[in-house]
Amino acid sequence: MTQETYDFWADVYDDVYSYVREDIPFYVEEAGISSGPVLELGCGTGRVTIPVADSGVQITGLDFSSKMIEVARRKVSSSEKIELLQGDMRDFSLGKKFSLVIIPFRGFLSLLTVEDQHRTLDCVKNHLLPGGRLIFNVFVPDINSMLQAPDTAYHFRDVLEPTSGNTLVVWNQTNYHEYHQIMDIRTIIEKIDSSGKVVDKAYKDYQLRYAFRWEIYHLLKSSGFDCIDLYGGFDKNIFDETSGEMVWDVKLSCD
Numbered sequence: 001m002t003q004e005t006y007d008f009w010a011d012v013y014d015d016v017y018s019y020v021r022e023d024i025p026f027y028v029e030e031a032g033i034s035s036g037p038v039l040e041l042g043c044g045t046g047r048v049t050i051p052v053a054d055s056g057v058q059i060t061g062l063d064f065s066s067k068m069i070e071v072a073r074r075k076v077s078s079s080e081k082i083e084l085l086q087g088d089m090r091d092f093s094l095g096k097k098f099s100l101v102i103i104p105f106r107g108f109l110s111l112l113t114v115e116d117q118h119r120t121l122d123c124v125k126n127h128l129l130p131g132g133r134l135i136f137n138v139f140v141p142d143i144n145s146m147l148q149a150p151d152t153a154y155h156f157r158d159v160l161e162p163t164s165g166n167t168l169v170v171w172n173q174t175n176y177h178e179y180h181q182i183m184d185i186r187t188i189i190e191k192i193d194s195s196g197k198v199v200d201k202a203y204k205d206y207q208l209r210y211a212f213r214w215e216i217y218h219l220l221k222s223s224g225f226d227c228i229d230l231y232g233g234f235d236k237n238i239f240d241e242t243s244g245e246m247v248w249d250v251k252l253s254c255d
Contacts, residue, residue, distance in 0.1 A: 005206050006044075006065035012189060012202070013045050013068065015161055015168055020105060023137065024051050026234035026247075027102055030135055031057040034100035039127060041089040041120070042107030046072035046082075053082035060094065062087045090119040097129045103136035109208040112182060114219070121223040128252060134225065137234075137247045141210045150175035153188055166199065167192045176210075183208045213239070213246060220250055227251035 027048050031038045036057040043049045043061030045068050052059045053076075060083045063069050069086050076082055085094075089103070090111070101124050111117045124134050148154065153171040160167055171188040184207055191200035211219075213230070220228055228250050232243030239246060 006063070007067040009204060009206075010045065010065060010067035010071050012168070012204075014047070014071070015159055016170055016187075016189065017047070017105075018159060019157065020047070023104055023234050024048055027104055027135070028052055028055050028057075030102070030133075030249075031055065031059065031100060034133065036100070037096075037098050038100045038102065039094075039098040041101065041103045041124075042105070042110065043072065043084065044068045044105075046075055046084070048102070048104045049082060049084070050076060053079055056081065059083075060085065060098070062089065062092060062094075064088055089123065090116050092123055094127060097127050097132070099129050099132045101128060101132070101134045103134075106138050106208070108136045109138055109210060110206075112207055112209045117219060118223060121220070121225070125224060125252060131251065131253075133249060133251050135247070135249045137245055138211060138216070140244050140246055141212060142244075145174070146176045146178075148174065153186075156187070161191075165194060181210050183210060216246065216248065220248070224252060225250040226253050 024047070028051050031052045032055060036059065038052060038057055038059040040049050040059060040061045043063045046061060049059055049061035049072065058081050061072065062085045064087070066086045069084050072084050076084070111120055128134070150173070153173040156170040156172045158167055158169050169190040169192060173186040173188065175184040177184070185205070187204040189202045189204065190198050193199050217228065228248070230239045231237060231247040231249065232239040233245050234247060
């Protein structure tokens, strides 16, 4: 994980992922239940951070990418409810504690080693108030996706740029390394104007470390998180064999 990897996304992140909305009411609700303050790790351009602040909850957003933080700051009106910081979720010390720490949109999967995962969870523990919670979501690994040809780009979605009227055609090409559970992902973004001409094309390369249910469970247990709840989605339905998402809600100790 390098800062440059995510800096490279800052200019198109909001457009490419504008469709991701279903988790926002969930995190806003949980922030309200916690009564704040809230810490968001991997806050990016403020997709979740800003709605939480707008709901009246004090929130600090931390992201590895300085350019992502710059974009988020441009989107924030003057508000005493939000603080945006550049930093590494594996190694940070903010000098204060929070009632809730969140890592939305699979940000936990950017941690590519077990050591990095433990370092992050240790930092979370050091920043939680007594009875505080950690909530994060990751996808369920899909065997069918793993069987796709790694040298083939698959169409992901089309996105309309609201300002220019151009269409972004997004493709993903993924190579799975089963031994290390690492995904090498290349996202190809073609910008097409109203005449159908490709006016720009970009390649965004990054890595994720996919993880399985019981792997995460034991990781959390070994890191000192004793109270563990797992949902199959943002509606808080129970996790089962049909779930495509794992939403983890954990505490350091049971009250």
